[in-house]
Amino acid sequence: MEKSMKLRTKFVLPLFLTVVCLGLAGALLIRGQLTDFQGQLLRSIAEEKSREVNTAIETLAAQGLEKAALFSRRTDVIQAFELAHLGNLENESDPTLQRAREELRALLSDDLSGFKEVSGKAMQLHFHLPPARSLVRLWREKQTKRKGEWVDISDDLSSFRQTVMQVNADGKPLRGIEVGSGGFAIRGIAPVKDSSGRQLGSVETLESFESVIAGAASGEGQSMVVYMNAENLSVATELQNPDKNPVVGGKFVLVTPTEDKRVEGLVTPDFLLAGQKGTAYKRFGDVALAAFPVNDYAGTQVGVLVYSFDASSWTTAIRDVAFYILALMALILVAAGLVSSFVLQRLIVRPLGDMMSRIVDITEDRADLTDRLTVKSSDEIGELCSWFNKLLDKIRNILGEVARNSGQVARASEGLLQLAGSLREYSGVMTRSASDAASSTDEMSANMNTVAAAMEEYAVNIGTVASSSEQMSATISEIAVNTGRAKDMTVQAVTAAGKATAQVSELGAATRDIGKITESITAISSQTNLLALNATIEAARAGEAGRGFAVVANEIKELAQQTARETEEIRNSIQGIQQATSQTVREIEQITEVIGDVDAIVGTIAAAVEEQSVTTRDIAENVGQASVGVQQVNENVAHTDTAVREIASDVGRVREVAGDVASTAAAVHDNARSLSGLAEELDVMVGKFKI
CATH class of the missing domain: 1.10.287.950 (Methyl-accepting chemotaxis protein)
Incomplete structure (x- = not known):
């Protein structure tokens, strides 16, 4: 096939193939660059959302600690704690503890009512006795449930409330996330001390983790799904229903499902495992997912947040930019090919045609060896004619x-x-x-x-x-x-x-x-x-x-x-x-x-x-x-x-x-x-x- 091709074709075909290859290479390069840009943009969004959530958690934890601190030095609160210490702290049904509990409810009733009237929600204020026993939960009428019935006792918290144990042990305040019976809770815990500095117990306020999720996914097309490490199910007793809170991959339990379950269908155990270690992201068409870890007050990873958002706007913009760049590149390459073809015909193909006609005359025994070619240039073609x-x-x-x-x-x-x-x-x-x-x-x-x-x-x-x-x-x-x-x-x-x-x-x-x-x-x-x-x-x-x-x-x-x-x-x-x-x-x-x-x-x-x-x-x-x-x-x-x-x-x-x-x-x-x-x-x- 190569022997039957004309010289012009031999010159133009490689030029055409070069133009096509350059176009394809440019398209692949641009596509790769835009894909990298999409990945960087998605990673930037995921990291920014992670920082936003962590900032919100830190802010709420600080606010909770500040609220708790308001009650840690009140004289009437200290008097109630001193009354409780007169009783048997190891007996959850001790009557002295019950009197101290009722006294705190009466003392703070007006304060809590005023807070609820202004904010529209009850303040979750919790007082503890050392080393880790609940004195009173002021957002409830009674303390806890036993065999399906509410009872007013000082229940033991030492098996799952490490923050309370630590504050009552070292007397230093703590703030951050700790897993509770309902899942993640943002807590601020302050020690309760008398005027001499003696530790009497601790006080904490609980902030809603759902408010952080709602604030982080408040935009259109956004949603936030919370997964907790399944190893914490022994503490989070309210999440033990597999129909409502299914276990994913044997290592995670769904805490806050979405209404349409669309995001949960895209989340895989491997994606959650990647989110445990750091920020991970993935895109499914116009839907983008970002996963990042949830750490407790001690910095220990206890869960994963999956952030879903609509990426159609910027993916469409990136596709349009890619189309315009490729179209402009194709136009430039085609113009370069046409100009090169014209120059090739004018300066190379035509002189070679004259030379070929002389060679044909020689092969057909009718050549005039006295006839000569006209040398019009000093380039390689001119030198070829001269030679x-x-x-x-x-x-x-x-x-x-x-x-x-x-x-x-x-x-x-x-x-x-x-x-x-x-x-x-x-x-x-x-x-x-x-x-x-x-x-x-x-x-x-x-x-x-x-x-x-x-x-x-x-x-x-x-x-x-x-x-x-x-x-x-x-x-x-x-x-x-x-x-x-x-x-x-x-x-x-x-x-x-x-x-x-x-x-x-x-x-x-x-x-x-x-x-x-x-x-x-x-x-x-x-x-x-x-x-x-x-x-x-x-x-x-x-x-x-x-x-x-x-x-x-x-x-x-x-x-x-x-x-x-x-x-x-x-x-x-x-x-x-x-x-x-x-x-x-x-x-x-x-x-x-x-x-x-x-x-x-x-x-x-x-x-x-x-x-x-x-x-x-x-x-x-x-x-x-x-x-x-x-x-x-x-x-x-x-x-x-x-x-x-x-x-x-x-x-x-x-x-x-x-x-x-x-x-x-x-x-x-x-x-x-x-x-x-x-x-x-x-x-x-x-x-x-x-x-």
Whole structure:
């Protein structure tokens, strides 16, 4: 496609593409800048709204503290606190505390009524006893609810009112947001002290957090949604209804929903998490959202405020500005493109067209080499025209020189024809000689291959014999080792048999000693039996006095008889052992004789095997030496075969060179003929130009 394009198109198309690319790049740049501007504007609005809300919270907290301070030094208030301290501060139903509570209600009734009449709302004034117990909430008739009923007690606040604990601990005032039963509350707390500076308790006023929200979202198209950290739900008991105050993402609870729920539908848990850490913003068409953290009196993040506002006015203005800038840029780029195209046509395309017409005349053999281009400028196009005129002069001179030299070319071609004929004859003789040498080397190579194959087979057989000899030598060596082991084992067997004979002989002697002992026991039993018989007779003579002794004598006689019987059995067993021992000694002696014979035979075998092992090793060494000699012969045959192959290769290359010479001679002959024809054609071509 590029080859078929006109020069003007090649110049104009890149220019057009450049204009388009610049336009697109400019549009993207402007769009990016405007997008950044929108982000900066949105961030600025979000940060300004965050500062506005924090300022409002700080202002209300300061006002609340100032109001509370008005009641912290009043004499009648201090007297009521002193009355309360006369009671039991740990008993929420203490009657003294109740009297102090009623006294404060009576003392401040007119003040609170006047405030409500002027402001239209009740002042939320709260007095506390240390460390954190409610004395009286003056905007209520009774203190708190228990099991659905209002009761007038001094309820304990220590589990969730850290501000009260802190003020009553260090005696310093506090102000700011603290989570209460209804959510966020702006509090100002001042210590109540008597004239001596003794801390009696504290007093606080509560300001509505909703008033801050209403003031921050008072403009048209604006709204403010409050989210509290879900971890504070244990304190904010009035927000525990999931239908009215749903939990978002498991970490936030909706405190103040909007009427149409449109903003809540755009808020995501990730957006709230970003708002926990700092100012975050996002835009959904013409609706913009900004989220920023809510911090309590101690600076701890306890919630997130989401500010929604209509951004259609300034987004429309930004779009209009972008449109006008892009339109102006497009107009400038188009004008630049048209001017560039006109200049290109006037100063480049037209001179190149004249030059192209001259070149066409040259290619179609109708050129007038005496005609020249007109040089109208000193730029690159003017230089190109000047150099083109010089090129025509050069071509004119070359053609004249070609016309003069064409005759010399014709004469030289005739000499080349004769030289080519001579080369062709010499190459034929060289080719025939090389063919004869190649036949001889091929026959020699075949013979060497036969010898090499035979030697290789012989080497394989020698290798097999050597391997078998080595295996046989190893086997005989192993037999010799095993025979030696057998001889050692027979010697050990003879020794063991001797030891067994000695031990059995000792056993026979021991049984003979035991037999003697049993004979002694038998004699003693007979004597004991005789003594028992005599004792029985003597007892019978003694009459009634010897009856007991007769019983004992009778028992001794029976025991002696039993001992005699068992001793006889032991003697019989020992006689059996003596007979078996004698038989064992005779058999062990026979085994010893047999093992001695085996030892002699094994010794003879070991000597013969050792001699055979030496002979086998000699055979293996001789076969190994023969194998080495065969390998050397194979190597020499291989070297000879390689030399023959190299000779055959050299002869082949000589034959190839001879063929190349013949081909070259033929080519020279053909080129000489072509050169002669070319000289004739040059004469014809030069005649077509006017020089």
